Amino acid sequence: MDAEPTLHNPFWPKAFPDPFVLKFHGQYYAYATEPEAHPSKDSPVFPILTSIDLVHWHSAGKALSAFGAPYHSYWAPEVTVYNGQFFLYYAVHTEEFKGGIRVAVADSPTGPFTDSGHDLTTAYLPWAIDPHVFRDQDGQWYLYMTIDYWNDPITGFTGSGNAVACLQDPFTVQGEITRVTAPSSPWQLFEAKRQEKGGVDWYTVEGPTVVRHRKRYYEMFSGGRYYGENYAVSYAVSDRPMGPDGMRDTSWQDWAGTEEGPFLI
Numbered sequence: 001m002d003a004e005p006t007l008h009n010p011f012w013p014k015a016f017p018d019p020f021v022l023k024f025h026g027q028y029y030a031y032a033t034e035p036e037a038h039p040s041k042d043s044p045v046f047p048i049l050t051s052i053d054l055v056h057w058h059s060a061g062k063a064l065s066a067f068g069a070p071y072h073s074y075w076a077p078e079v080t081v082y083n084g085q086f087f088l089y090y091a092v093h094t095e096e097f098k099g100g101i102r103v104a105v106a107d108s109p110t111g112p113f114t115d116s117g118h119d120l121t122t123a124y125l126p127w128a129i130d131p132h133v134f135r136d137q138d139g140q141w142y143l144y145m146t147i148d149y150w151n152d153p154i155t156g157f158t159g160s161g162n163a164v165a166c167l168q169d170p171f172t173v174q175g176e177i178t179r180v181t182a183p184s185s186p187w188q189l190f191e192a193k194r195q196e197k198g199g200v201d202w203y204t205v206e207g208p209t210v211v212r213h214r215k216r217y218y219e220m221f222s223g224g225r226y227y228g229e230n231y232a233v234s235y236a237v238s239d240r241p242m243g244p245d246g247m248r249d250t251s252w253q254d255w256a257g258t259e260e261g262p263f264l265i
Helices: none
Strands: 020-024 027-031 044-051 058-065 072-082 085-095 098-106 114-119 129-135 141-149 159-169 172-181 189-194 200-213 216-223 232-238 253-258
Touching: 020 072, 027 072, 044 072, 058 085, 058 098, 072 129, 085 129, 098 129, 129 200, 141 172, 141 200, 172 200, 172 216
Parallel strands: 159 200
Antiparallel strands: 020 027, 027 044, 044 058, 072 085, 085 098, 098 114, 129 141, 141 159, 159 172, 189 200, 200 216, 216 232, 232 253
16 A cells, blocks of 8 residues: 655755645645746746655746846745636735735636736735735625735834725725734844834734634735844634725734744634
């Protein structure tokens, strides 16, 4: 009798940051941040892996062609399926601390994806990363993301935090982008006296992922500096995916993170 596949780390020998996994028709598709910081025009970005068992992975090329200058730093791709098409949401920068979230479309989970021409966030914000798309049971779509918070009115911390907006369709933000989870704890320190941000102590929560369990919403996120020893995973809980009070919404209850790793619900 053949032995069952055994999980092992690393499951892939090459760089594969910010992984997102889509399960579609019994197969798994993993997408990652582009390791090349300044890809040239038309060069492929966003590595893709495929697997049938989450143990054995195979390269499926890359998802998208780069724009070239002035765009760089292609980060945090996430793919969702809607009406038989695949929508890849990702962040791309035009310069340091400026950039937004875009969406590309394909007929296959391995692409090739074509950018839709829609920038979802720069009309509202100068900088946004880490897109996450969530569809609630009533059919409403939400776009979660990470943005900058300056002197958050609730927590008093300055740094990067998570926010949400309704989606009118896969390409269009509807209404305001509102606060979800701001930095709120010393363990979320990204850098003390960060010069790029005016010399303030800068805290970070990022990478939101939302699931609904029974009648509550759980947001998992990372906090701290991504290559620091304090980098950890935590979560927040709410009775609704988006509060009515905008930046002063307090529906999300933050729970302190630890270095042990993510929560499973």
